[in-house]
Amino acid sequence: MTSMTPAGDFRSSYRADTTIFPTRSSMMATIAGVALLCAAPLVFGRYELGLLITIGFSAIAALGLNILVGFTGQISIGHAAFFGFGAFASALLVEYHVPVPLAIWGAGLMTAVVGLVFGAPAARLKGLYLAIATLAAQFILEDFFARARWFSGGVAGRVTEPYELFGLRLDREETYFYVVLAHVVVMFLAAGNLMRTRDGRALIAVRDHYLSAEMMGVNLAYYRTLSFGIASFFAGVAGALYAHYLLFVSVEAFNILYSIQFLAMIIIGGLGSVMGSMMGAAFMVLLPEVVQAGADLLAGSAIDRTLRLGASISFLREMAIGAAIILFLIFEPDGLAHRWKMIKAYWKLYPFSH
Amino acid sequence: MKAEAPILAAEGVSLRFGGVRALADVSFEVRPGEIFSIIGPNGAGKTSMVNCISGRYRPTEGRILFDGQDITRTATSRRAALGIGRTFQNLALFGHMTVLDNIMVGRHHLLRTGFVRGMVYWLGGAQREELAHRREVEEIIDFLEIQHVRKAVAGTLSYGLRKRVELARAMALKPKLILLDEPMAGMNLEEKEDMARFIVDLNEELGMTVLMIEHDMGVVMDISHRVMVLDFGRRIAAGSPEEVMADAHVKRAYLGEPDEAAHDDAEHATA
Numbered sequence: 213m214t215s216m217t218p219a220g221d222f223r224s225s226y227r228a229d230t231t232i233f234p235t236r237s238s239m240m241a242t243i244a245g246v247a248l249l250c251a252a253p254l255v256f257g258r259y260e261l262g263l264l265i266t267i268g269f270s271a272i273a274a275l276g277l278n279i280l281v282g283f284t285g286q287i288s289i290g291h292a293a294f295f296g297f298g299a300f301a302s303a304l305l306v307e308y309h310v311p312v313p314l315a316i317w318g319a320g321l322m323t324a325v326v327g328l329v330f331g332a333p334a335a336r337l338k339g340l341y342l343a344i345a346t347l348a349a350q351f352i353l354e355d356f357f358a359r360a361r362w363f364s365g366g367v368a369g370r371v372t373e374p375y376e377l378f379g380l381r382l383d384r385e386e387t388y389f390y391v392v393l394a395h396v397v398v399m400f401l402a403a404g405n406l407m408r409t410r411d412g413r414a415l416i417a418v419r420d421h422y423l424s425a426e427m428m429g430v431n432l433a434y435y436r437t438l439s440f441g442i443a444s445f446f447a448g449v450a451g452a453l454y455a456h457y458l459l460f461v462s463v464e465a466f467n468i469l470y471s472i473q474f475l476a477m478i479i480i481g482g483l484g485s486v487m488g489s490m491m492g493a494a495f496m497v498l499l500p501e502v503v504q505a506g507a508d509l510l511a512g513s514a515i516d517r518t519l520r521l522g523a524s525i526s527f528l529r530e531m532a533i534g535a536a537i538i539l540f541l542i543f544e545p546d547g548l549a550h551r552w553k554m555i556k557a558y559w560k561l562y563p564f565s566h
Numbered sequence: 567m568k569a570e571a572p573i574l575a576a577e578g579v580s581l582r583f584g585g586v587r588a589l590a591d592v593s594f595e596v597r598p599g600e601i602f603s604i605i606g607p608n609g610a611g612k613t614s615m616v617n618c619i620s621g622r623y624r625p626t627e628g629r630i631l632f633d634g635q636d637i638t639r640t641a642t643s644r645r646a647a648l649g650i651g652r653t654f655q656n657l658a659l660f661g662h663m664t665v666l667d668n669i670m671v672g673r674h675h676l677l678r679t680g681f682v683r684g685m686v687y688w689l690g691g692a693q694r695e696e697l698a699h700r701r702e703v704e705e706i707i708d709f710l711e712i713q714h715v716r717k718a719v720a721g722t723l724s725y726g727l728r729k730r731v732e733l734a735r736a737m738a739l740k741p742k743l744i745l746l747d748e749p750m751a752g753m754n755l756e757e758k759e760d761m762a763r764f765i766v767d768l769n770e771e772l773g774m775t776v777l778m779i780e781h782d783m784g785v786v787m788d789i790s791h792r793v794m795v796l797d798f799g800r801r802i803a804a805g806s807p808e809e810v811m812a813d814a815h816v817k818r819a820y821l822g823e824p825d826e827a828a829h830d831d832a833e834h835a836t837a
């Protein structure tokens with residue numbers, strides 16, 4: 213860092229310094245994790261792969277919401293509606309003979325445009341007012357899905373095609389898993405890159421101190437609206453991945469409860485954390501499975517007979533989600549990503565950390 | 567210096583908040599290359615003046631010219647690109663960002679990479695641009711001697727260091743004019759001396775014109791080329807530090823000394 217350092221060294225040292233991962237070992241761990249996941253279809257059955265697929269597209273949507281809420285400091289309680297818009301849009305594009313691999317990205321762009329329109333009030337509204345505006349977006353879009361038969365297929369829903377690449381149909385869990393994994397990697401790299409460049413920093417600056425951000429030349433209205441566009445793009449791509457997994461899209465799925473689940477994912481995973489979005493999505497997808505497993509375990513026991521767990525399982529799942537949100541808000545407000553960091557720091561210093 | 571056009575000119579600037587007159591018909595000029603200080607008691611309107619220049623407030627009356635251009639109604643976020651940077655009286659860092667990222671935000675108007683090219687970091691030239699600017703930011707970090715905290719989260723730093731990081735962020739804009747609102751408030755003597763040295767250096771070595779609000783009269787008299795005194799939103803004196811110190815109005819209004827010059831409305835020292 214002194215003037216004695218030859219000029220050529222600056223570049224390489226800063227390059228190492230500006231990587232997308234905080235440390236070299238975290239980069240290795242991530243690469244190893246993705247490599248391991250590539251082997252998942254060899255190990256897991258269809259059910260487990262289905263869960264991983266669900267975690268994958270949920271994580272992409274959660275990441276988009278995290279850019280809006282966690283990184284830019286805004287709020288949206290209509291994220292599921294944008295997710296749904298992407299699902300329908302992709303199905304519609306496919307009907308007009310756009311190949312599925314392109315339709316997914318096209319749906320993302322279409323959803324981004326819709327997000328920009330609904331995000332425009334964000335340039336002026338804040339806090340509770342913005343929350344209400346996004347709630348309106350949720351209901352307007354849901355209403356649109358229900359009425360615009362040409363778009364959504366109306367109450368009957370819309371059937372769509374599986375993912376096909378170079379004549380290869382990737383329509384089974386074992387194969388579609390790789391499609392989702394590839395999109396997850398691309399979207400997470402994109403978000404990580406965004407946050408270490410000009411516009412990503414501007415978003416965080418708007419969150420942390422909008423007055424001084426403005427003084428640094430950051431146009432507040434532009435970035436507040438842009439974050440809605442980017443969040444919607446992620447939601448749209450995620451929704452499209454969902455559509456070509458289930459091969460059927462219908463209105464009911466994209467209600468406000470689903471929007472709240474996305475919020476829960478980023479709160480539990482960690483607001484303003486890219487990897488936290490993944491952790492939160494995994495948590496929220498796996499939580500009902502754990503509840504189910506618990507109920508199964510207790511099946512036939514005295515507890516089951518008195519509480520009739522089997523009959524109230526769907527109620528129990530929702531209660532578990534609610535309880536998880538509340539417990540995280542109280543005991544782990546910084547989310548899983550933060551806890552993970554603390555655990556790593558603990559092990560680094562292991563023998564001396566007491 | 568005399569014939570040079572002013573870099574900043576306030577022409578009859580008034581600012582009202584309901585019944586409060588924060589500024590009343592204030593005019594002054596800042597010449598390129600000088601350190602110009604505004605002093606005055608609390609509530610005199612110093613910060614309000616800086617806010618009018620930086621765009622936070624719109625004057626109720628009057629104009630503000632920067633580089634000969636009327637910027638009275640220019641959007642705040644466009645003033646960085648014109649060449650105006652500032653620090654805040656109450657710290658205004660991006661608390662969750664690292665020191666480096668804080669300073670990189672200062673480069674915002676100089677960077678060309680939008681979000682699309684940013685997302686494909688390695689492909690669209692974003693990386694090249696980041697590294698080039700990073701290098702210049704490191705020079706500012708060296709200049710202000712904050713190498714040891716460049717990776718620290720800004721919100722965790724001591725008060726004195728945060729003030730310094732804020733200066734670094736303002737310098738990163740490459741401003742022609744830098745507005746410093748009480749850069750030494752709350753600092754100990756050593757930190758003050760460092761800060762004074764940095765201000766002189768960025769003025770002399772980097773050629774930035776400085777407009778500074780400061781309460782520490784020792785520092786003001788030491789490093790300012792010219793001083794303006796505000797009291798109750800009015801300009802009561804302006805001139806060289808010596809002229810201002812000798813001014814009877816100033817003694818009465820600011821230094822709390824008895825009024826020797828009776829009620830003389832003319833300004834003794836003029837710009």
Ligand SMILES: Nc1ncnc2c1ncn2[C@@H]1O[C@H](COP(=O)(O)OP(=O)(O)O)[C@@H](O)[C@H]1O
Pocket residue numbers: 583586587588606607608609610611612613614615
């Ligand atoms: N945003 C505001 N709203 C209402 N009054 C304000 C505002 N900003 C400043 N003032 C008033 O303007 C006067 C000048 O304040 P200020 O410029 O902060 O003084 P100084 O920086 O010289 O201490 C004070 O009376 C203050 O109360």
Ligand SMILES: [Mg+2]
Pocket residue numbers: 612613614655
């Ligand atoms: Mg002030």
